[in-house]
Amino acid sequence: MARTCMGRDKRQYLYGGNTGTAYSIHKIGVQKMIRFGFDVGGTYIRFAVFDEAATAPLWAKRADTPVHDKNNFYSTIHDLFDEACTLYDRPERLGFSVPGAIHPETKILITANIPCISNINLGAELEDLLKLTVTVANDADCFVLSEYFGGEADGKEFAFGLIMGTGIGGGIIINGKPFQGRSGSGGEWGHGGPVADLDKYKLPVLECGCGQKGCLDLYCGGKGLTRMSGFFGKPGLDAVSLVKDWKNGDRHATKVIEAWCDLTSSRLAAVLSPFDISSVPVGGGLAKSQDLIRFLDKATRQKMFNAPITDIIKPGKFLLFGGMRGAAFL
Template identity: 35%
Template sequence: MILCFDIGGTAIKIAHAYARDDIRPMGRVPTPANDYAGFVAALRSAIASAPMRPERAAFSIAGVVDPDSGLATVANIPCLTGRRLQADLEADLRLPVDLANDADCFALAEAAVGAGRGYDVVFGIILGTGVGGGVVVRGELINAGGGFAGEWGHGPIAQRVLGDPEVTLPAFACGCGQIGCLDAVCSARGMERLHQHLHGARADSTEIVAGWQAGEALASRTIAIWLELLSGPLAMVENMLGADIMAAGGGLANAHDLIAALDRAVRGKILRKFDRPLIVPAECAIEPGLVGAAILGLSRRVASAA
């Protein structure tokens, strides 16, 4: 059995994984975000309450592990930042530990049991609180040792002059420290920032999407610019990766017609011609962080036994 954890800033979600089709969510406990000893104690409690001694512990974390140094950066869980997290957890839990970024786990889940089933190259897209993603090739993360692959939301690439009639956007500051990132203007908060810049009016991203769906003029203008901002970079990602499918998750992806509009915009700009959608809503029915962690742990168990 693989003990799976989805580590968020407020809660640690737990699951027991026996096989890809047998992943059992076991509830959640609060995250001791500023107390590493308390964090380890919560994990040990989950181990102690498991029906058997786990073979491994697999983690989805809302952060990243540097592949060169092994150091973790987890913005919303300060007690984990700066640690050689895999080594520390293996020593503290006395179990083999597998770690992956939450976007990578989302992509693994979609590739294994979601919209990416049966495809060789799956790009998991996050469109919600942030813009991010993960890449799975033939069932394995492309960055198996950790790192930053799939983080298409960061980098100073956001187009600034666009639309009909044309509008010039500022280079919005991003939380990563750069300016002009897609994350800063195309996430849910970014969409709201874009709408306010275009129209001088505040609106929630759900209100903007609903207004676009209803044909409201200001919201339609915002979404047209948003689609133009995203579709060019996504087309470049597709031309580079050759993804067979892009599964979209996150809050904005709940608007399926918005994802369909993004799919049409991207397919109009790529070299490969599809007679089916390329960008589709995510399908994983269980918590994707837990499922992705389970897939990671199960695959590493097989590899270690080989």
Template identity: 35%
Template sequence: MIVSFDIGGSAIKGGIARSETDIVPLARRPTPGNDFTQFVATLRTLINEAGERPDCLSFSIAGVVDPDTQVLTAANIPCAHGRKLAADLETELGYPCLIANDADCFAMAEAMSGAGRGHRIVFGAILGTGVGGGLVANGRLVNAAGGFAGEWGHGPIIAATAGTPPTAIPAYSCACGQKGCVDTIGGARGLERLHKLVHDIDLRSEEIIDLWVKGDEPAARTLDVYMDLVSPPLALTVNITGATIVPVGGGLSNSAPLLARLDAEVRQRILRKFDRPLVVASQCRVEPGLIGAALLGLNFARELTDAA
């Protein structure tokens, strides 16, 4: 048995996992973001609720573990930011600990329990407030030891023009420190930014998509620009990874027409041709981070047992 956690800036969600099909949620607690002692105490309380000693603990967290130093970058959880979190929690709690990025856990959940079942290489893409992703090959997370694989949202790759007729696209500054990243235009805030750029009108992403579905010409123009910017980087990611399915999570994945359009645009741009959808909605719609962390934890616990 393992205890898994999905830790965000506002809440800590826990779960007990005995197998891939037996994952039971625990209570949700507020995240003590600025107090590491209280952070540990909250985790200990949830572990005690499990009622038995776990083999290990696994964590989905909104941050990235440096694969060389094992230091966590997690801006929205200050008390964990800059720590070798796995080592610190092992010292405090007394169990082996596994830390993984939330997008990686999403990808793992989709690969093993969602839309990626039966596929050897699964690329999980996040189109939420921003853009993220994770890569699973042969049932194993590429970033199991930490790292940045799957982060297709970052890097100066966005085209300078998009749409017909062409619209000039500024190299917007990204939170990662670079300019021109997919993250700056690919998520919900990015879609809103593009609509403002093209039409000088402020609308929420949901409103833009709703107008587009209803045939609104300005919204259609915005979606043309969006697809010209987002589909080439995603197609390149598919070519490089060899993914045969791309489950998508995040707020924009709630629009079936948007995903269908993105799927068509990506399939036009990749080398391998599919006669079926490639970019699809995620199937793990409830607690994918918790499910993914549980699956990673179960694999980790098996490896510990095999090595003993």
């Protein structure tokens, strides 16, 4: 594999100041089990080293994701891995969180965000590259797996978690293992439409990239909020501004967020009722607003069968680094 020296100058430390300590532990030979986890996204490759409990990263770094150049992609991964191996003992296995579906039998990854690694057996290629055991899993599954180990879904036989970021997704963990389903899309609840109440808000039935029409993701993911704001008369507002304006009592933002909450909670109530679970962790950018998640939780519980009296939808405990942490537990 051709390697270049790109990437190093673009990287930034996410959690500085503790690498010296980690190196000392390594040097005096009392290091305990170390976990390595990569979280590959359409913008950044994030990489962290954890101890066994993985309460927080011991060391972490990120690099820009080369989305179109496979050689560059692998060289970035290799450089990050090599750097961690100068600080910590080389692990025997490594986990990768990726956006997309991994076919349960062929292990072929399909990802829209990173074309250079789509339609390949990423795990097998990474094993060749790094000479160790590699497990690749969907990013939503990794987030929920992270919550299964000490988070909001700690030790649950059945765990279901939501991702509410640019799009809407989710993951299922059964007995500590990601549930992939027939095609690798187990846990995806934002597609397969149409949303029941589009008429109520005079929203058009849009065609979705997944092949269906009127999917929730089109209206209620981060990008969907911008779209819905446009249908309500103010195009171009991003999800972060809409949530902020809603908290400040702005009339337009209130209309958009109330419609978002109504549409999303109806779908969620239908998805969650049969599982009757007590805790549903949420990750992704929208989960950073506790007020928004509380608003959604209350509306969802009111629509559920045997409506739960205490909150069930909660921001994930490891929200900020759940992808890397979940990957490290694969």
